[in-house]
Amino acid sequence: MARITEAQVAEVRRRVEAGEARMAVAEAVGISKASVDSIMSGRRGGPSRRAGTLNPDQLARIAALAASGMSQTAIAREVGTSQQMVSKALKAGG
Secondary structure, three states: OOOHHHHHHHHHHHHHOOOOOOHHHHHHHHHHHHHHHHHHHOOOOOOOOOOHOOOOOHHHHHHHHOOOOOOOOOOEHHOOOOOHHHHHHHHHHH
């Protein structure tokens, strides 16, 4: 299996952020939809988004969204990290 290139990662991010459907992006770039999902969640194609690497603005946003009653999964999507990292950030902050 060929590695996904930096150019492919950039193309995936650009197209998804522009509103293109992930399945269409996967087909156009020549990778699986699961790979597109991994790129967009930060699990692949860049630095890890661990709780220790979240910036202060992201941590504040996580806290505010949690206080408003939003689920950790929804917060993760909003902030661009994983649900597990949201959980760790909330535990570390409280």
